[in-house]
Amino acid sequence: MMRPTDYTIAGGLRALEKREISAVELTEAYVKAIEAHNPRLNAYITVTGEQALAEARASDARRAKGEAGALEGIPLGIKDLFCTAGTRTTAASRILGDFVPPYESTVSGNLKRDGAVFLGKLNLDEFAMGSANTTSAFGPVENPWSRANDPTKRLVPGGSSGGSAAAVAARLAMGATATDTGGSIRQPAAFCGIAGIKPTYGRCSRWGIVAYASSLDQAGPVARNVEDCAILLRSMAGFDPKDSTSANVAVPDFAAACARGVKGLRIGVPAEYTLPGLAPEIEALWQQGFAWLKDAGAEIVPISLPHAKYALPTYYVVAPAEASSNLARYDGVRFGARTAERDSDLRDLYERTRAAGFGAEVRRRIMIGTYVLSAGYYDAYYLKAQKVRALIARDFAEAWAKVDAILTPATPTSAFAMDERQDDPVTMYLNDVFTVTANLAGLPGLSVPAGLDGQGLPLGLQVIGKPFDEETVFAVGGALERAANFTATPQVMA
Amino acid sequence: MSLDAATVRRVANLARLRLDETEVEKLQTELNGILGWIEQLQTVDTDGVEPMAGGSPVPVALPWRQDAVTDGGQADAVLRNAPDREGEYFGVPKVVE
Numbered sequence: 361m362m363r364p365t366d367y368t369i370a371g372g373l374r375a376l377e378k379r380e381i382s383a384v385e386l387t388e389a390y391v392k393a394i395e396a397h398n399p400r401l402n403a404y405i406t407v408t409g410e411q412a413l414a415e416a417r418a419s420d421a422r423r424a425k426g427e428a429g430a431l432e433g434i435p436l437g438i439k440d441l442f443c444t445a446g447t448r449t450t451a452a453s454r455i456l457g458d459f460v461p462p463y464e465s466t467v468s469g470n471l472k473r474d475g476a477v478f479l480g481k482l483n484l485d486e487f488a489m490g491s492a493n494t495t496s497a498f499g500p501v502e503n504p505w506s507r508a509n510d511p512t513k514r515l516v517p518g519g520s521s522g523g524s525a526a527a528v529a530a531r532l533a534m535g536a537t538a539t540d541t542g543g544s545i546r547q548p549a550a551f552c553g554i555a556g557i558k559p560t561y562g563r564c565s566r567w568g569i570v571a572y573a574s575s576l577d578q579a580g581p582v583a584r585n586v587e588d589c590a591i592l593l594r595s596m597a598g599f600d601p602k603d604s605t606s607a608n609v610a611v612p613d614f615a616a617a618c619a620r621g622v623k624g625l626r627i628g629v630p631a632e633y634t635l636p637g638l639a640p641e642i643e644a645l646w647q648q649g650f651a652w653l654k655d656a657g658a659e660i661v662p663i664s665l666p667h668a669k670y671a672l673p674t675y676y677v678v679a680p681a682e683a684s685s686n687l688a689r690y691d692g693v694r695f696g697a698r699t700a701e702r703d704s705d706l707r708d709l710y711e712r713t714r715a716a717g718f719g720a721e722v723r724r725r726i727m728i729g730t731y732v733l734s735a736g737y738y739d740a741y742y743l744k745a746q747k748v749r750a751l752i753a754r755d756f757a758e759a760w761a762k763v764d765a766i767l768t769p770a771t772p773t774s775a776f777a778m779d780e781r782q783d784d785p786v787t788m789y790l791n792d793v794f795t796v797t798a799n800l801a802g803l804p805g806l807s808v809p810a811g812l813d814g815q816g817l818p819l820g821l822q823v824i825g826k827p828f829d830e831e832t833v834f835a836v837g838g839a840l841e842r843a844a845n846f847t848a849t850p851q852v853m854a
Numbered sequence: 855m856s857l858d859a860a861t862v863r864r865v866a867n868l869a870r871l872r873l874d875e876t877e878v879e880k881l882q883t884e885l886n887g888i889l890g891w892i893e894q895l896q897t898v899d900t901d902g903v904e905p906m907a908g909g910s911p912v913p914v915a916l917p918w919r920q921d922a923v924t925d926g927g928q929a930d931a932v933l934r935n936a937p938d939r940e941g942e943y944f945g946v947p948k949v950v951e
Contacts, residue, residue, distance in 0.1 A: 411883055462931040561909040574907035604916050605908065672891045684869060691870075693944050694936035706949050711872035727881060728888055730869040731857070743890065746905030748898050753906055785884055786891050800910035827911035 383433025393854030429475030455717030465568025483523030493522025518548030543795030550820025564608030565600030684729025770820030
């Protein structure tokens with residue numbers, strides 16, 4: 361017997377079309393699943409169950425009238441970084457704890473336009489800064505997976521889109537929106553055994569998404585499989601005149617590309633990604649990935665990305681610099697929380713508001729960013745990082761002459777425990793070693809669940825593609841998915 | 855380059871972040887750790903390299919639009935999230951004696 365939460369998005373759309381299930385039935389099942397498991401997982405900051413049921417009834421009515429959109433009746437979770445009109449949007453920060461946007465982000469608006477139902481707002485690292493979802497002002501998110509030999513140890517879901525990934529893995533949403541600045545879609549997707557794509561920079565509008573680092577931020581979906589990601593991305597993407605960096609390019613049928621196969625494709629293996637100390641299980645899965653693609657008719661081609669090893673330090677100059685500028689707007693005057701004493705002057709109000717409103721990791725990145733942009737250090741740090749970024753992007757541009765896509769591990773390890781790696785910021789930053797290059801170069805990157813480690817935890821592979829060639833990325837991802845046949849499910853699941 | 859406590863205070867001042875003395879010490883250690891790690895960028899030869907400013911992987915020109923009013927007249931919506939307001943204005947502490 362098929363339970364409502366068993367449907368993928370593609371399967372759910374077919375079942376809705378055939379009237380085997382209604383949007384209300386689907387939504388009720390997800391609202392119940394959230395009630396049952398969210399108290400433990402903490403994947404949602406805000407649950408909008410009543411509103412979701414009302415949207416589902418309206419959706420069923422539209423379908424009955426023959427007016428079904430591309431995502432008609434599909435219950436989704438929205439990362440709490442996307443502004444949703446009339447629904448609190450916190451960025452998981454105290455400073456935005458009570459912020460109710462009067463407008464809708466373009467991406468969430470596109471999903472609504474296509475008939476999606478919103479279940480609520482998903483937890484994340486504060487302002488999307490983190491790799492473990494432990495910096496949220498609304499508490500950490502727990503990974504629904506656990507270690508076979510230590511089942512009570514609570515693991516992180518990855519970050520920053522930890523709530524999105526945990527909710528989809530535990531079936532508290534059919535799919536979810538997420539954002540990725542250095543790996544924030546792909547790393548949590550890998551840690552939670554689901555798929556997630558960061559599209560090309562400019563593919564999805566950033567309008568109405570709380571900004572972290574504007575030249576790196578991109579929205580994308582997480583879902584149970586590659587095809588569902590393709591379906592969601594088609595709705596999310598598209599040119600938006602309200603974002604000056606939004607790309608005016610056509611949005612293809614990404615889902616059609618998933619079944620295309622990889623016959624004749626050239627897949628790059630970057631020499632520099634064989635890191636010393638890489639877990640043998642990750643190395644083995646990576647080799648397995650090449651074997652799968654070769655069996656499916658692809659050609660494996662060695663390439664070199666000589667500047668990739670500088671990607672993380674480059675990111676930790678560029679991203680904090682942009683963050684320090686973007687987060688200057690939180691001043692306790694126009695919106696958000698204010699902290700002041702009776703006799704505070706304006707400057708004291710700013711300083712107290714920002715000290716009380718931002719968590720430790722956000723303050724740390726604002727400090728780094730302010731420092732690298734300050735007089736006397738700008739050339740040595742910020743300008744230097746922008747030049748190294750150009751070299752990282754150039755390495756990829758040269759690789760595209762030889763290959764159609766690149767295959768790498770998604771993460772250097774499987775999910776770690778909530779009490780691990782919290783002491784040293786740099787150790788935490790290393791989580792993004794395989795993902796961050798795609799942000800710096802603006803390229804699409806897809807994480808596909810491909811296997812389990814010795815503890816039964818999911819591991820992912822990453823496919824990086826050419827600018828605006830998500831179709832090839834989906835084709836490679838689809839082939840990996842078929843070969844890997846990843847059917848394992850987490851211990852906590854609706 | 856190593857940050858001293860005075861520099862940490864100066865940067866916090868620029869960033870409008872109030873710090874107490876224990877935080878200055880903690881941040882000094884953490885920031886020096888991060889900056890020490892970032893220092894490896896200095897070894898990269900970037901002579902003659904144009905800095906990459908935006909995020910786009912393909913060359914794009916920023917679009918222009920008509921210099922015309924496209925929105926406005928929504929004082930209530932704009933002020934709805936303000937922590938303090940006076941009529942149609944944001945409320946702030948007195949800034950002029």
